[in-house]
Amino acid sequence: MNPPTVKFISESFIKPKYSSEESKKPVYLAPWDLMMLSVHYIQKGLLFPKPPGFNDDENSFEDLLQKLKDSLSVTLVHFFPLAGRLATLQQDEPPLYTIYIDCANSPGARFIQASLNLSVSDILSPTDVPPVVQSFFDHDRAINHDGHTESLLTIQVTELIDGIFIGCSINHVVADGSSFWHFFNAWSEVFKAKGENNLTISRPPIHKHWFPEGHDPILNLPFTHHDQFTSRHDSPLMRERVFHFSAASLAKIKAKANSECNTTKISTLQALSAHIWRCVTRARGFLPDQNTSCRLAINNRTRLNPPLPADYFGNCIQTVKATTTAGNLLKNGLGWAAWQLHQTVINHTDKMVLEWVDSWQQTHFIYQLGQFFDTSSIMMGSSPRFDMYGNEFGLGKALAIRSGYANKFDGKVSLYPGIEGGVSMDLEICLQPHFMTALESDQEFTDTV
Template identity: 60%
Template sequence: MCNSSTKTMDGPVVHKVSECFVKANHSTRESNQICHLTPWDIAMLSAHYIQKGLLYKKPATLVDERDFIENLLEKLKHSLSLTLSHFYPLCGRLVTHKTKNPPFYTVFVDCTSNSGARFIHATLDITISDILSPVDVPPIVQSLFDHDRALNHDGHTMPLLSIQVTELVDGVFIGCSMNHSLGDGTAYWNFFNAWSEIFRAQAQGHEHDVPISHPPIHNRWFPNGCVPPIDLPFKHHNEFISRYEAPMMRERIFHFSAESIAKLKAKANSECNTTKISSFQSLSALVWRCITRARSLARDQKTSCKLSTNNRTRMDPPLAKEYFGNSIHTLNAGTATSGELLENGLGWAAWKLHMAVINHNDRVVLGWVREWLKCPLIYQLGRYFDPYCVMMGSSPRFNMYGNEFGMGKTVAVRSGYANKFDGKVTSYPGHEGGGSVDLEVCLSPSVMTALESDQEFMDSVSASNPL
C-alpha cells in the first residue's frame, strides 16, 4: 500500500492509494535477451519520458462504486500483463556497460529480468469539468502521471513504463509514462491500442494468449555496416545528460474543426496555385505565422518551424508501422525572417513546409544517421530548440480516441510535464473525429495572451465540447 500524496499550487491533492509492479504474463526466447539501442533511440537519452493520458467518465449507473474501481483495476492489471508479453522491452531496465581498456561505453535494455511496469492507483477529489472547463490546462494534470521530470536515462533505476490510474469524482484518468529511448509516438500509441484491444477481448471472455491486430516488431533497425552495440565516446553520463526545467508557461488546447482546416488547406493551395499542400501543413503554417506575430519579433529576426517526422515510410525499403522503437526526425521544415513570414501569405509558409516534407527521403535519413555515428548527438531540451522556433509534435493520425477500457469512448487526451517548452505545439485528433484536430500550445503568458487576440488565428479556432 502507498499513502503518499502530491499537492499542487492550486490546492487539490493526489493521493496514491496503492502501487505494484505488473510483469509480462509469459516470457519467450526473444524476451530473455538484451535489446540494443539505435542512433534514434540513444539520441533521446536526455529527453523526458513520453507522458500521455486518457480521460473517461465513470458509468452513469453504478450500484457499488468501490466494486467498480476494484474490478477495473484488476482488469487493467491483467490485460497490461498480457500486453507486456508482446511489448517485453518495457519490462526491462537500461544498463550501461563500459571498459577502460579498450575504451568502450554502451547503453542497452536488459530484458532478461522482467522487472515489470509500475502500476499506481490514485485518487483526486476533482471532477472532469475541473480539468476541461478552465481556459488553460490546469497544473494538477501534471500530477496525473508518474515519472514527473524523469529523463530517459533514469530508466537505469526507474521503470521504463509506469501507469497511473487516478480516480476522480466522476471519472477515471489513465496516465501512461513510457521511456522515450524505447519508442516514439507511433510505438507508444501502438502499445496503448494493443492494451485496449486485449482489455476488450478479456471482457469478452478471452483470458490468455490474446492475439492483437498489430503485434510489435522488435528487430531494431541499424544501417548497413553498423553492428550493435554502438560504442559511445563518453566516460560518464554527466557528459551527455542535463536536467531541464521549463520556464513559466501557459498551456492551452485549441480546437480546429474539419471544416475550419479544410478552409485553411483551400486557402494555402489557392495562394500557391497547387493542390499539393496538406491539411496539417496548412494548419502548421497558420500556427507558425500567428505565434511569430504574437512574439512581436524584430523584422530581421530569424524564426523556424520544426516538424516531428516519422521516418518509417520514408525508408527504402520502408519500416513497418509496427516497428517498436524510435524512427523519428525533427525536421527543420521552414526558416524565414519574421518580416518574410508575416509579409507573405499563408500559402507561402505552407509551401515551405510542404517542400521540406517532400524532400525528407531515405537519402536524407541515412545521411543523418551516418553523420550521427561519426559524432553521436544526445538531444538536450534546454539547448536544442531556440526561443524563436515553433515545434509541432505528435500527430492527429494516432488512434487515441479508439482506446476503450469498459467506460465508453475517451472524453479527452491530456499530457504531463514532459518535453514542453515555449513554442511546443502537440497535435491530437479532435474528439469528434472526421479530420478535426486539437492543438496543445505551450507559450509564455504574454505571448499566449497576444495569440488569443490574433484575429487570423482565432478566426480558425472552433468551439469544442467533449462533455
C-alpha cells in the same frame, strides 16, 4: 484554501504474463533511440467518464484496476521491452560504453493507483489546462537515462469524483509516438477481449531494431560517464491551452494555402502548421529581421528505402525545419509559409535520412532540451493520425486527451485528433503567458478556432 492534490494510494509492478526466449536477450538501441537519452519520457493519457452506477458499487474501481493489471500483463508479453530497464555495459580495455535494454533483470512496469477530489469539469472547463494534470503521470521531470533505475513504463490510474484518468509514461529511448500509441491500442484490444487467455493481437510489434547496412548493432558511445551527455531542463512559466479546429475550419485553411500557391499539394497538416507558425510569430512581436523556424517531427519508417514496417517498435523519428525571418513569414502569407514546410517534408528522403545517420555515427549527438529548442521557433509534435480515441477500457469513449510536464517549452505544439473524428484536430499549445495572451487576441487565429 489550497486546491486538492492527487493522493497516491498504492503501487505495484507488472511483469509479462509469459516470458519468451526473445525477451531474455538484450535489446540493442538504434541511433534514433540513443539520441533521446537526455530528454523526458512521453506522457500522454485519456480522461474517461465513469459509467452510470459506477460509484454505486464499491467494488467497481477495484475490479477495473484488476482488469487493467491483468490485460497489461498480457500486453507486455508482446511489448516486453517496456517491462525492462536500461543498462550500461562499460569497460576500459578495450574501451566500451554501450547502453541497451535489459528485459531479464527488472521488477517490471510500474502501476500506480491514485485519487483526486475533483470532477471532470474541473479538469476540462478552465481555459488553461490545470497544473494538477501533471500529477496524473509518473516520471515527472525524469530524463530517459533515469530508466536505468526507474520503470520504462508506468501506468497511473487516477480516480476522480465522476471520471477516471489513465495516464501512461513511456521512456522515449524505448518508443516514439507511433510506438507509444501502438502499445496503448494493443492494451485496449487485450482489455476488450475480456480476459480471454488469448495472446494474439492484431498488430504484433517488431522489435528488431534498424541499423544502417554495415554498422554493428552494438553501438560503442564515446563516453565514460553519463554526465558527459545528460542534462536537466526546467521549462519557464507557461500557459497551456487546447484549441479545437473543426474539419470545416481545417478545410478552409488548407484551401487558402493551396490557392495562394496555385497547387493542390499542400497537406492539411502543412497548412495548419504554417498557420500556427505565422500566428505565434506575430504574437511574439519579433522584429522583421529575427530568424524563426517551424520544426516538424517526422516519421522515418516510410522514408527509408526499403521502408520499415509500420509496426516497427522503437524510435524512428527526426525533426525537420523550415527557417526564415519574421518579416518574410508575415509578409508573404499563409501559402508561402505552407510551401516552405511542404518542400521541407518532401525533401526528407531516404538519402537525407542515411546522411543524418552517418553524421550521427561521427558526432553521437544527444538531444538536450535546454539547447535544442529556441524561443524563436515552434515545434509541431505528436500526430492526429494516431488512434487515441479508439482506446476503451470498459468506460466508453474518452472525453479528452491530456499530457504531462514532459518535453514542453515555449512554442511546443502537440497535435491530437478531434473527439468527433474526421479530420478535426485539437492543438495543445504551450507559450509564455504574455505570448499566449497575444495569441488569444490575434484575429487571424481566433477566426479559425
